[in-house]
Amino acid sequence: MTTAGHDLKPVLVFDSGIGGLTVLREARVLMPERGFIYIADDAGFPYGGWEEQPLRERIVRLFGDLLERYDPEAVVVACNTAFTLAGTDLRHAFPDMRFIGTVPAIKPAAERTRSGLVSVLATPGTVKRAYTRDLIQSFASKCHVRLVGSENLARMAEAYIRGEAIPDEAVLAEISPCFVEKEGEKTDIVVLACTHYPFLANVFRRLAPWPVDWLDPAEAIARQARRLVPLVDGAEHPEGFDFAVFTSGKPDFSTRRLMQGFGLTMS
Structure with missing residues (x-):
């Protein structure tokens, strides 16, 4: 039986900026039947200098909106800072969602x-x-x-x-x-x-x-995502996904060009 592409939920890849593209690149190879949505929290970038509690609250709040808006099959948190800080909070706040984390290898x-x-x-x-x-x-x-x-x-x-x-x-x-x-x-x-x-x-x-x-760690993260997201036999790659969202709403020209190079349109 063939599953129509639009019936497959997307995989959401989240990072503070564009670093998660290294993970997205590997995930696409292993999950060719899935559409991807790339989220860059460039309005909060860089995460390294934030105090822990405000950053934790920001990430959980962002995901409340992202999960409701895009209803993904799974989320790859492609950011060591975000996941080591807020991974437990995310899983507690959204127990029905599959989170694939990024931790130091x-x-x-x-x-x-x-x-x-x-x-x-x-x-x-x-x-x-x-x-x-x-x-x-x-x-x-x-x-x-x-x-x-x-x-x-x-x-x-x-x-x-x-x-x-x-x-x-x-x-x-x-x-x-x-x-x-x-x-x-x-x-x-x-x-x-x-x-x-x-x-x-x-x-x-x-x-x-x-x-x-x-x-x-990008390849290992992608392998873990593949293990957690079921492969649907006969599924076609869906249309309408493979886009990027920047929380600032103001990615510059070079960033837009880079996203195009990774096969992502700008939402």
Whole structure:
């Protein structure tokens, strides 16, 4: 039996800005029969500098509106800061919705490292979150884990993917603390704990003082979404979805062009 595309609910992908596009790209490959709605809370960007309670309230309030308006099959919260802070609140507030979260990939990093030296490159909010420290305690207690909170990289990544030039010195200043030498060993894995950062991965590789594995969680998040969202045999890709919504209502020209490059229209 063939299911008409418009009968399939969309998958909503949420981020503070455009970093979640790295996750959307992978999700589309694994979920070709689904339509996607991309939500960028650019009016609140960047999340890293917010106080916890106001940001938690903002995210839950936003989702109250988004879920009612779009009625998605599932939500991918493609933002470490948002999910480590408000993931529990979202699941409590909306118990009937499937939420696929984004958390720092500390467990796979601990499993892969050979030197035992792992760095987590994140926003200041993710670094200070108890959730992040609990992950380290649970899965990486035998590793030396350095938490590096960058104030500026999310903005830099957004500018870079829009085509702006970013000075090497500025990027290097943000990533240098990730590289640790201890007792003859060197950091061999850096966890990219912000979905914006993979946009700069090639720059990171070029500037790094030695080769490391830059761990991008996007594919793992997409695999988890595929596990939680049922595959409907014979389903056709629906029309009317695959659009982006910016909470400011004022995305600039370069942002609109970028969205088009990802196959998204602007709502």
